[in-house]
Amino acid sequence: MGEAKSSYASTETLYSVQYLRAAAALAVVYYHVSALSQETWGLDPERIDHVGAAGVDLFFVISGFVMAMIVGRPGAFDGREFWIRRIARVVPAYWVITFAVFALAWFMPHLFNSTTADLSTLMTSLSFLALDHGDGNTTPLLVVGWTLNYEIFFYAIVALTAGLFGDRRLHGASLLIISLVALGLWVRPEDPSLAFYTDPILLEFVFGILIYRTWSRTRQLHHGLALAMFLSGTVLLVLQWERPVGDLRMLFWGVPAAAVLYGALGTLTFRSPLLARLGEWSYALYLTHVFVITLYIKHIISAVTTIELPWQVHYLIMTIFTVAGAAAYHMVVEAPLSRWTLRSLRRPQPALKQTVRPTTGPAE
Structure with missing residues (x-):
């Protein structure tokens, strides 16, 4: 999830963003x-x-x-290049996993609790659409892919407002998102798809836009303020470690997450190749970790009942396995497919040959 470091030159020095990607992916793990x-x-x-x-x-x-950083770059906004980069970054790696889940559900359905090899679900999953499957469920075949449905929806809003209306500061995008959320809170739609696309979690994208607008004015944050924001956001999250938040997710998790990002921009300015690499692998880690965890917990550990290990050791083992799996997936699948997609989509289209027809007179 998120743009890779190599995909935008202007953020190559923002190691703090890469570190937070790694932390976010590991938290989900x-x-x-x-x-x-x-x-x-x-x-x-x-x-x-x-x-x-x-x-x-x-x-x-x-x-x-x-996204606020990318759209705010000097020069004209290139909508085609915007979508090429988003597609190359997000789609190929996700599609490979989605097809793998579909194949497993088709040939080995006993491995899944509720996932089935349904063609309509496959198509909506590949299209990044949160559509009702008929049972009130909008979850794609790859369960964690629900977040990518939000990502693609956000990209569409950015491309629409920046491309058609010149909304380079994303004020229009923010207003549209706020309006959708307000509409959802007012109407309380029962339709699962409408509820999905008006959920308050969308406001977290606006938080990120606001943080960029604030940070971009000086790009120099007071160290004491940045440290206080980073620590306060972290502490607020740690204090509710075992507390489900339900409908208040945007408030209890989104606001502290925004504080963590703002603070990290002024505190996590050191350079760590290892952490930066983990950030680079974060999307692959997000896509693949459930398979590694399931294999370890449901099959390996459940089969080996003679070995007793502290839970900390299990966490360490699964961290190593999931990160190793993500690194392999990134290097073997994600990065090559992303580069291939970029080259393919950027390839110039052959010019259409103009056909000249003979005329029969001035009247034609």
Whole structure:
């Protein structure tokens, strides 16, 4: 999720954004480790690390920040290049995983609880559309892909307002998102798709836009203020580690995530090749981690009952395995497919040959 460092030159020095991507992806990993452990072994459901899911909220805030940075560059806004970069970054790696899930659900349905190899669900998943499957469910085949449906929707709003209306500051995009959320709070739509596209979680993209507008004025934050924002956001999240937030997600997780990003821009200015690389792998980690965790918890550990290990060791092992799997997926699948897609979409289209017809007279 989010734009890779190599995809936009103006953010190559923003190591803090890369570090936060790594942290956000790992937080989601730990949430799914906790939730799947509870599901498999019947542990106390109150002890699930719910706030690990706030890694998604941090991703959304970062996405708003990055899109504001990209659209705010000097020069004319190139809508075609904008979409080429978004498609190359997001689509190929996601489609590969989605087709893999569909194939597994088709040939080995016993591996899944509710996922089925349904062609209509496959098409909506590949289209990044949150459409009702008929049972009130809008979740794509790859469950974590619901966040990408929001990402693509946000990109469409940015492209619309910046491309058609010259909204380079994304004021129009922010106003449109706020209007959608206000409409949802007023109407309370029962249709799952309408509820999805008017959910208050959309405001987290606006948070990121506001952070960029504030940060871009000087790009120099007072260290004490930045540190206070970073620590306060982190503490607010840690204090509610095992507390599900429900409808108040944007408030309880989105606002602290915004504070973490704002503070990180002024505090996490050091250079760490390892953390930067983890940030580069964050999208692959987000797409693949559920498979690695499921394999470890439901099959490996469940089969080896003679070995007792502290939970910290299990977390360490799964961290290593998920990161290793993400690195492999990034290098073997994600990065090559992204480069190939960029080249293919940027390839000049052959000019149409003009056909000259003989005329029969002035009247024609």
